[in-house]
Amino acid sequence: xxxxxxxxxxxxxxxxxxxxxxxxxxxxxxxxxxxxxxxxxxxxxxxxxxxxxxxxxxxxxxxxxxxxxxxxxxxxxxxxxxxxxxxxxxxxxxxxxxxxxxxxxxxxxxxxxxxxxxxxxxxxxxxxxxxxxxxxxxxxxxxxxxxx
Numbered sequence: 001x002x003x004x005x006x007x008x009x010x011x012x013x014x015x016x017x018x019x020x021x022x023x024x025x026x027x028x029x030x031x032x033x034x035x036x037x038x039x040x041x042x043x044x045x046x047x048x049x050x051x052x053x054x055x056x057x058x059x060x061x062x063x064x065x066x067x068x069x070x071x072x073x074x075x076x077x078x079x080x081x082x083x084x085x086x087x088x089x090x091x092x093x094x095x096x097x098x099x100x101x102x103x104x105x106x107x108x109x110x111x112x113x114x115x116x117x118x119x120x121x122x123x124x125x126x127x128x129x130x131x132x133x134x135x136x137x138x139x140x141x142x143x144x145x146x147x148x
Contacts, residue, residue: 021063021064021065021066023064024064025064025065025096025098026064027062027064027065027094027096027099029062031094032060032062032067032094035089035090035093035094036055036056036060036090038089038093039052039055039086039089039090039093040052040055040056042089043055050079051079051080051083054071054076054079054080055080055086057071057072057076058070058071058076058080058103059071059106065096065098065099065100066099066100066101066102067090067099067100067101067102068102068104069101069102069103069104070103070104070105070106071103071104071105071106072105072106072107073105074105076105077103077104077105080101080103081101081103086101087099087100087101120147121147124145
């Protein structure tokens with residue numbers, strides 16, 4: 001019985017690291033921007049250009065010691081969350097050991113692609129969207145447009 005207890009690995013009861021907002025901490029926007037720029041330069045120097053771009057395109061909001069980072073898609077979120085050097089670099093650069101990040105996906109940051117109508121029907125539909133008076137004109141004259 002004692003032998004079985006000795007063979008079992010000791011289970012450590014480590015609590016997951018949790019961070020809370022500390023109202024006593026204030027991070028200056030310009031120094032935070034400088035820290036992000038320095039990290040992007042570091043990433044560019046080691047050819048991690050995609051990650052540097054993801055960080056530069058992210059929406060940045062600071063609430064005391066919490067960085068709310070909004071990105072446009074889940075791939076960017078995963079890339080930023082998986083970077084093991086980002087937070088330690090920012091913590092050391094800003095001298096704030098309790099700095100933490102929350103990455104969220106925000107569809108509003110996704111760039112809208114320009115819609116280019118190709119067929120005559122699509123062109124007419126786009127014209128009626130751009131100029132609502134066109135629909136009124138068609139109804140007034142009971143016009144039906146035929147395409148050849």
